[in-house]
Amino acid sequence: MKVLLPSPLESYTAGRREVAAQGATVDAVLRDLDARYPGIRFRMVDEQGAVRPHIRLFVNRAPERSLGAALAAGDELLVVAALSGG
Amino acid sequence: MAGIRVLVATRKGLFVLKSGRDRRRWSMDAPRFFGQIVHHAVLDPRDGRTLVAAVRAGHLGPTVFRSTDAGRAWREARVPPAFAPAPAGRQGESVGHVFWLAPGHADEPGRWYAGTSPPGLFTSDDGGESWSPVAGFNDHPDRRRWTGEPGEGPPDGATLHSVNVDPFDPAHLYIGLSAGGVFESRDRGATWTPLNAGCDAEFLPDPNAPYGHDPHCLRVHPAVRDVVYQQNHCGIYRLDRGANRWQRIGRNMPRTVGDIGFPMVLHPRDPDTAWVFPMDGTSVWPRTAVGGRPAVYGTRDAGRSWRRLDKGLPRAQAWHTVKRQAMGADPLDPVGLYFGTTSGEVWASFDEGAQWHCLCLHLPHVYAVEAACPA
Numbered sequence: 401m402k403v404l405l406p407s408p409l410e411s412y413t414a415g416r417r418e419v420a421a422q423g424a425t426v427d428a429v430l431r432d433l434d435a436r437y438p439g440i441r442f443r444m445v446d447e448q449g450a451v452r453p454h455i456r457l458f459v460n461r462a463p464e465r466s467l468g469a470a471l472a473a474g475d476e477l478l479v480v481a482a483l484s485g486g
Numbered sequence: 487m488a489g490i491r492v493l494v495a496t497r498k499g500l501f502v503l504k505s506g507r508d509r510r511r512w513s514m515d516a517p518r519f520f521g522q523i524v525h526h527a528v529l530d531p532r533d534g535r536t537l538v539a540a541v542r543a544g545h546l547g548p549t550v551f552r553s554t555d556a557g558r559a560w561r562e563a564r565v566p567p568a569f570a571p572a573p574a575g576r577q578g579e580s581v582g583h584v585f586w587l588a589p590g591h592a593d594e595p596g597r598w599y600a601g602t603s604p605p606g607l608f609t610s611d612d613g614g615e616s617w618s619p620v621a622g623f624n625d626h627p628d629r630r631r632w633t634g635e636p637g638e639g640p641p642d643g644a645t646l647h648s649v650n651v652d653p654f655d656p657a658h659l660y661i662g663l664s665a666g667g668v669f670e671s672r673d674r675g676a677t678w679t680p681l682n683a684g685c686d687a688e689f690l691p692d693p694n695a696p697y698g699h700d701p702h703c704l705r706v707h708p709a710v711r712d713v714v715y716q717q718n719h720c721g722i723y724r725l726d727r728g729a730n731r732w733q734r735i736g737r738n739m740p741r742t743v744g745d746i747g748f749p750m751v752l753h754p755r756d757p758d759t760a761w762v763f764p765m766d767g768t769s770v771w772p773r774t775a776v777g778g779r780p781a782v783y784g785t786r787d788a789g790r791s792w793r794r795l796d797k798g799l800p801r802a803q804a805w806h807t808v809k810r811q812a813m814g815a816d817p818l819d820p821v822g823l824y825f826g827t828t829s830g831e832v833w834a835s836f837d838e839g840a841q842w843h844c845l846c847l848h849l850p851h852v853y854a855v856e857a858a859c860p861a
Contacts, residue, residue: 481545
């Protein structure tokens, strides 16, 4: 499935903002992504399994807050890094 | 030796100032981790080439990067500091940022310690590549009482800082909690004891409370056994072990200046010489240079007397702050002193404070300054 990443994470993917990963849930996709690009998941998900405060996830452009949400093969996961302030 | 490196950790990246050992001409590299918050960067004195940096981006979680070639190439830790997952049904903690990095004892190459916010202690035995929690502190039944409830403490979060390894005993650790106090362990972190007797805590109802104090920066002398100093929220102290009661040596500072501040810097060889950077701790605690006239104060007699050291520093209208990690010393003779300000200036003295020179202006808010000699 297609995963779209924000610029703060492109250092993990050699600059690629669109990558592929597999999994039946959001969590599984992020774990697969981490296997391909080590360290990337911990920047988005903390050690207790919570999505970090300035990370937003969208499945097929709809907001998704649950890492357990089911995904199908053709879905698209969009990761947004949302931060304000100087 | 290749010269001197001053590692300036800022709110927008890591800047490295370089000079030969004569400290006459300085240059600065392009920033590393540009745009990311670097809380601390430290060169391992045991090999002179391993660097470890605590990094986070505003958007992203905290991590640690390391270099094994004195900063030319950096790689992220394989396992950054992280609390243990909580048992099912209980709320766990997550590291907000890695705040303090400390190399381990000289006899334990590869060992590092990290202090975090919320207050946690972590260790690595492979040069910062993988980190694990120090359960003796992080899971201690009294930890929450020592550190306060989540949300309490400084605006950027309560921290575990000032991790010091006794240079004469690798099992003997000191830490500072803001707020919470100074604690020590004599068994590599398995058990902990408060070490705050003699320290004032004007904000605590019980003047003899065993913990709850607010050490800002604790330094164990690197060359002379059992000499410890701290700059506390409530004064400057020295502790000579054998005794377990801190002595407020800041009482000997000029009354118009006071003894409030953040950093504490020790002479690398002389246990009676130390430097502080006083801050305005009156009324609402502006925490800027006192009167807008920045000055380092130094003692050469274990705090019995203090001397103002401000030659070369701005004479007026300088309202910056020097944070607890933002002042340090190099190991040369005479000792070089360095400090960075919240307004992005880095100042240095190459004669132990007698004369100050501005090394650079216009950096981002400086969080930490470490001077070191790479191999």
